[in-house]
Amino acid sequence: xxxxxxxxxxxxxxxxxxxxxxxxxxxxxxxxxxxxxxxxxxxxxxxxxxxxxxxxxxxxxxxx
Numbered sequence: 091x092x093x094x095x096x097x098x099x100x101x102x103x104x105x106x107x108x109x110x111x112x113x114x115x116x117x118x119x120x121x122x123x124x125x126x127x128x129x130x131x132x133x134x135x136x137x138x139x140x141x142x143x144x145x146x147x148x149x150x151x152x153x154x
Contacts, residue, residue: 102115102116103145123154
């Protein structure tokens with residue numbers, strides 16, 4: 091059976107004046123395919139960030 095591989099995606103979001111989160115066009119793909127478990131470990135290690143009420147980033151593991 092072939093193992094599914096994933097890449098880590100980080101994307102930047104901004105809060106609008108209407109209080110809705112909007113993708114602002116900045117994205118980084120850690121383009122090193124890896125097993126899902128390893129990708130999830132990266133997410134846990136990189137989950138820190140400064141709290142800013144107007145900007146945020148999200149992370150996800152997507153199939154490569």
